[in-house]
Amino acid sequence: MLSKRNPQLNKHGELIHLLSIEGLPQAIIHQILDTAGTFLSVNDREVKKVPLLRGKSVFNLFFENSTRTRTTFEIAAKRLSADVLNLDIARSSTAKGETLLDTVANLSAMHADMFVVRHSESGAPYLIAQHCAPHVHVVNAGDGRHAHPTQGLLDMYTIRHFKKDFKNLTVAIVGDIVHSRVARSDIHALNILGVPEIRAVGPKTLVPGDLREMGVRVCHDMAEGIRDADVIIMLRLQNERMSGAMLPSAGEFFKNFGLTPEKLQLAKPDAIVMHPGPINRGVEIASDVADGKQSVILPQVTFGIAVRMAVMSILAGNEA
Amino acid sequence: MTTLLLDAEALYGDLLKGVRRLLLPDTALVGIWSGGAWLAERLAADLQLSAGVISSSLHRDDFGSKGMSASADHTKLPFDVNGRPILLIDDVLYTGRTTRAVINELFDFGRPASVTLAVLVDRGGRELPIEPAFSAARVTLAHEQKLRLARDDQGRFSFDVKDDAHAE
Numbered sequence: 030m031l032s033k034r035n036p037q038l039n040k041h042g043e044l045i046h047l048l049s050i051e052g053l054p055q056a057i058i059h060q061i062l063d064t065a066g067t068f069l070s071v072n073d074r075e076v077k078k079v080p081l082l083r084g085k086s087v088f089n090l091f092f093e094n095s096t097r098t099r100t101t102f103e104i105a106a107k108r109l110s111a112d113v114l115n116l117d118i119a120r121s122s123t124a125k126g127e128t129l130l131d132t133v134a135n136l137s138a139m140h141a142d143m144f145v146v147r148h149s150e151s152g153a154p155y156l157i158a159q160h161c162a163p164h165v166h167v168v169n170a171g172d173g174r175h176a177h178p179t180q181g182l183l184d185m186y187t188i189r190h191f192k193k194d195f196k197n198l199t200v201a202i203v204g205d206i207v208h209s210r211v212a213r214s215d216i217h218a219l220n221i222l223g224v225p226e227i228r229a230v231g232p233k234t235l236v237p238g239d240l241r242e243m244g245v246r247v248c249h250d251m252a253e254g255i256r257d258a259d260v261i262i263m264l265r266l267q268n269e270r271m272s273g274a275m276l277p278s279a280g281e282f283f284k285n286f287g288l289t290p291e292k293l294q295l296a297k298p299d300a301i302v303m304h305p306g307p308i309n310r311g312v313e314i315a316s317d318v319a320d321g322k323q324s325v326i327l328p329q330v331t332f333g334i335a336v337r338m339a340v341m342s343i344l345a346g347n348e349a
Numbered sequence: 350m351t352t353l354l355l356d357a358e359a360l361y362g363d364l365l366k367g368v369r370r371l372l373l374p375d376t377a378l379v380g381i382w383s384g385g386a387w388l389a390e391r392l393a394a395d396l397q398l399s400a401g402v403i404s405s406s407l408h409r410d411d412f413g414s415k416g417m418s419a420s421a422d423h424t425k426l427p428f429d430v431n432g433r434p435i436l437l438i439d440d441v442l443y444t445g446r447t448t449r450a451v452i453n454e455l456f457d458f459g460r461p462a463s464v465t466l467a468v469l470v471d472r473g474g475r476e477l478p479i480e481p482a483f484s485a486a487r488v489t490l491a492h493e494q495k496l497r498l499a500r501d502d503q504g505r506f507s508f509d510v511k512d513d514a515h516a517e
Contacts, residue, residue, distance in 0.1 A: 043416070067406070067423040076457040079407040081417075339417075346416025 036158060043347040046158045046167040047340050049176040050217040058221060062186050064339035065332065071108065072331075081342045082111035085142040089115045090132075090157075091170070092148040097306060098170050098180075101330070102145045105337035109345075111143075129153065130160050137162050143341065144168070151175035166344040168337075174210055179340055180305050181214030183333040185222060187325055188260055190332065191301050195222040201248075201255045201296075203230040203286060204264030204313050207237055211305045212264060216243050230254030231286055234275045251286050258296040263288055263304045266313045279312050289315045293323065301325045357498060357506035360469050360485040361388070367483035368392055368467050373434040375462075379403050379426065381451050384440030384498035388469060391504070392438065401426035403437070405450035430459035440498035442468040445479035470508075472496060 037046045037053065044057055071077055087106040089099050099115060106113045118132065127135075136144070143166045146154040151173030158167040171177040185195075192198060200219055206212045206229045219227050220243070229236050229245045240247055248254035255261055266282060276282050288302065302314075302324045310316045319326060368378075378400040380389025386402040393400035402425045406418045435455060442448065452464060471484035474492070490496060490510075499509045 064417060070423055071407075074457045075459050079457075080453075081407060081412055343417045346412055 036155065039347060039349055044343055045347050045349050046154075046169075047178050047344065048154050048158060048167065048169045050178045050181045050214045050221065051176070053221060055221050055223075058182070058185065058218065061182055061336065061339045061343060062189055064343060065182075065186050065335040068108075068335040068338040068342075069332065071335075071338075078108050078110055080110045082106065082109035082142075082345055085111045085345060086140060087111045087113050087143045087145060087341065088136055088139075088141045089113065089145045089170075090118055090136070090147070091116070092118045092129075092146070092153070093171070094119065095147055095171065098147065099145075101333050102168075102170060102179075102337055105334050105341060106143075106145075108334070109338055109342055111341070114141075129156065133157050133161055137165060141165060143345065145170050147171045149173055163349040166341075168340060168344065171210055174208055175213065176217075177210040177214050177305075179333070179337050180211045181218045182340065183329060183336040184211075184215050184262065184303060184305070185218045186332045186336050187301075187303060187329050190328070191325060192259060195219070195224050198224050198259045199226040199228070199257060199297075200224055200260040200262065201228040201230050201258040202245075202262045202264065203251070203254060203288065205235045205266055206231055206240060206264070207235050208267065209264050212262075213243075215262060216245055220244050228254050228258070232276070232282075251292060252295055255288075255292060256295045258300055261288065261293070261296055261300060261302050263302065263308075263314050265305065265307060266309060279309075283312055287311070287313055287315060288318050290317050290321065293318055293321075299323075303329055306330070355470065355486065355488065355508045357469070357508050361391070361506055363485040364388065364467065364469055364483070365392060365395055367485060368436065368438070369396065371436055371465055371467060371482055372396070372398075373463075376434045376436050377401065377426075377428050378436050378438055379451075379455065381405065381437060381439040381447060382424075384469075385438045387498065387500050387506070388440060389438040399428055401428065403451045403454055405447045405454065408450035408453040410446055410450065424454055424458075426455075426458055430455060430461050432460070432462050434463045435461040435465070437464060437466045439466070439468045440470065441496050442466070442471045442479075442481055442484065443474050445475045445477035448479045449477050469498065470496065 035052050037048050039045045091099050103113050145168045147170040153172050154167050154169040169178055202212050227245045228248050229240050230248045304326045308319055378389045378393050378398055380386035380402055382402055382404040389400040404424050466481045467483040468481045469485050471487045472490050493512055495511045497509045499507050
């Protein structure tokens with residue numbers, strides 16, 4: 030075989046690490062979404078906890094800060110009865126000069142069963158997956174500009190929940206696509222699930238033409254980009270982009286690409302509006318839209334916990 | 350093979366009679382997914398009772414070796430479990446491990462007044478101290494044989510016996 034085996038799968042084709050959505054079989058994505066549906070119903074019980082990860086230790090390794098993602102992983106692991114350890118790596122080992130692999134080796138010696146990794150360098154979770162003990166599973170919680178697979182999966186869960194099916198959908202992703210690992214994971218997932226029209230919408234500096242290679246339609250005009258869309262995914266405009274030559278100003282961006290009630294009318298009447306959070310009101314999205322009846326931003330957060338529970342329980346049940 | 354002589358439809362008639370004797374004024378039927386859920390659905394219609402479905406998947410003791418089941422079967426109990434006499438229904442009782450798992454699952458929803466178990470077939474081989482209050486038949490099967498209830502398009506039951514090296 031010419032192709033290398035996907036490092037996320039074992040020899041039976043089962044998921045052992047979640048590093049990227051790219052290259053995942055469609056069946057595994059559906060398995061994760063179906064399992065998440067089971068976990069969503071756990072919220073309706075008197076006991077909102079299941080014992081699948083009892084006796085397992087999940088280490089949250091956040092080399093880059095993210096309170097929200099870390100918290101949802103922590104809640105998900107605790108609902109599965111795992112012991113959770115949050116390590117603020119950025120302020121401890123790394124600051125003292127320890128290498129990434131030495132940190133991982135030390136934590137493995139503390140009998141970790143799963144690492145949830147957030148890192149500013151693309152590929153860091155791959156490196157950890159290649160070097161950790163065989164029984165340890167790795168979940169990528171966002172690496173550089175590369176991937177944020179659980180966000181991509183929770184976005185797919187949200188779309189499936191509200192739209193039932195991926196066939197015949199038009200999905201517009203709006204904003205800073207080039208720097209967004211969320212956009213990248215969404216685009217891979219939408220392609221695998223067979224969404225016929227994926228649009229990347231934003232200014233030329235943030236949505237370069239070569240994104241077409243990922244199978245998306247590039248639109249530099251907001252009206253063209255969201256017209257007749259079924260799903261609009263707004264991305265956060267990261268403040269640090271404003272300082273460079275990427276954008277003239279936040280006000281200018283909002284005027285052209287901010288989602289307002291008027292612009293939303295161009296989309297299908299039943300279109301849903303998504304956002305990975307945290308939202309910048311008045312920068313990429315108007316308050317009327319973020320709080321409006323087409324917004325599914327808060328359901329995304331709830332689904333995110335169920336999706337992370339699904340990912341962790343599926344990984345824990347598969348052997349390398 | 351004696352097992353092939355198991356007439357699931359005739360046994361269902363016996364189960365219906367047995368279940369009728371076990372009923373308390375407020376009993377709710379809970380069928381264990383999947384075969385037990387089919388039985389409970391038909392019993393509920395025949396006896397005018399409410400019925401739910403329960404899945405063992407979140408409490409299985411073989412999760413570590415078998416992993417997460419791919420099916421999205423999940424527990425649906427359309428009534429308050431608290432204070433209710435619960436009659437669990439299953440197609441085949443074997444080791445008792447599935448029964449143990451669904452009892453745990455049941456208690457995640459509340460505190461039932463009591464839990465009893467009625468099954469279509471008891472094939473022995475228990476590995477836990479679990480006994481049914483009623484079984485329509487008792488059979489002995491080799492470990493590698495897998496006995497499962499099947500349901501056709503008309504809703505008629507039959508038994509399916511397979512040789513399976515990985516029998517539960």
